Amino acid sequence: MTKNAKMIQLDLEKISLPGLDLERPWMIAGPCSAETEEQVLETATQLSEAGYKIFRAGIWKPRTRPGAFEGVGTLGLPWLKRVKEETGMFVGTEVANANHVFEAIKAGIDILWIGARTTANPFAVQEIADALKGVDLPVLVKNPVNPDLELWIGALERVNQAGIKKLAAIHRGFSTYDKSKYRNHPQWQIPIELKRRIPNLPIICDPSHIGGKSELIYEISQEAMDLNFDGLLVESHRCPAKAWSDASQQVTPTELKEITDKIVLRAPQIGQKPRVTxxxxxxxxxxxxxxxxxxxxxxxxxxxxxxxxxxxxxxxxxxxxxxxxxxxxxxxxxxxxxxxxxxxxxxxxxxxxxxxxxxxxxxxx
Known part of the structure; x- marks a missing residue:
């Protein structure tokens, strides 16, 4: 990170959805991947019954090795539309190129996010930003896979310059060669520095990708809330053991409710705006x-x-x-x-x- 780097002012407005005012902590939950229509609808129904309002599911899945499940593609977008119609939940998915943006918008997706692999490529981010011009949707940007704060900030700036004012960051941890209990090491000092540099930027945490194991989700989520993050993006599947991708880091809707009920929310300092303490x-x-x-x-x-x-x-x-x-x-x-x-x-x-x-x-x- 650059020592004594200057603060950045992005042109942002408070993120909200029709009829839903996003107050801390935001909760976005759903399976890593949309696998079948039945799996999507059953998981969404269970999450809705548990009180969650925003459903996530991966439609396009960039995978490390060829031959792995790379998502059902546009076939799954009508499934998310059914989730909206039958549960009243808002829906979100990850986009990795301009065509994904066009297809998601056409299907009525409410929230888009840019994944870690895509954030690492400024050309890909710019392509997505160009496709987002004239769109009024919340867009979330995950940190790049490598611990490069300037690359993360650059991606946020590109999207903001395309006219997206409902913008937030997702902290999902960073790849590391060293052995660790985490799948992706949190390196909390990096999102903390991001918050210092861009004070008006909401940051939510993805404990599923940081931990890589379901038993770490509560610990990481609590730590994120203690650091005054704005919300959580958690992977939840009706039957994690049978998930087609990232089975070990997903929890059932019931388990997720137990986790979130345990989380303690601490208030920022009285009389001051939230800041790093x-x-x-x-x-x-x-x-x-x-x-x-x-x-x-x-x-x-x-x-x-x-x-x-x-x-x-x-x-x-x-x-x-x-x-x-x-x-x-x-x-x-x-x-x-x-x-x-x-x-x-x-x-x-x-x-x-x-x-x-x-x-x-x-x-x-």
Missing amino acids: LDQLRREIDKLDDSVLEVLQKRMEISEAIGIYKKENNITILQTRRYDEIMNDRKERGAKLGLSEEFLTALFEDIHQESVARQNKIMNK
Whole structure:
């Protein structure tokens, strides 16, 4: 993220739907994919009976590998129309190109969103933005798959410049190579910075894609509400075990009701507009410190493996040339990130000392 980046003012208006004033927390729920007309209608009916007003279902599904279920396509749009007619719910789906936009609008879809893979491609976002000109619908923009805040902001700006004023962001986490309990690591500091940069922008959370597992939905949802997010986009299926896509991260409508009933809503500071609070920032520091500790643990495990190698090959622990290379490289790279030389020297001296101590124990067992 750019240090001390300037705030951005988008031309936005409050998001609402005919007869439904979206108050915090918004709740958008439904299956990852529309599979059959029966599955869509049964799931929507159960969600409607549980009190949910906005139904989501994937019509077009961009998949990582060929051969995976990529959605039923336009065949499923009349199913969503039936949901509106028979339950009174509003309906939303993801669009990935201009044709999707045209087909969704023609079918009377109430809410559109741009997925993470699409947000990562400015050409695709611009194509969608051009197709949205003259349209007065709420449009939600998911964060890109990679943790690039400027790319996320750029997508929001493109859609806003097309005349879409009912605009919001969806935080669905970020891909990471490192192993984590999450499918997509939340990196909460990024949506927090987005809120700082664009204070009038609503942000909702997609706990299903962040967690990747149904048992994490409550925890992530509560955290999003504690950070003053505006709502949740949750995947709910009549029978998650039989879902054609992302089965492990979906819950039944009954389970979703149990989750949302447990969520505690905390008020923003009295007499002030919602903003990032000191407690929220401290929670982010706690999370980042956890990440630092995990990285240090992994680093020490590698140092110990190096110690075993040195012992087996009768090599001295201290390698002065390597130590100098590390110190010079880390100070140079850290300086580009705004970190002082004194801090980096002290930090990596301590890390090196701990590594030497661990290798010394191995060497002298």
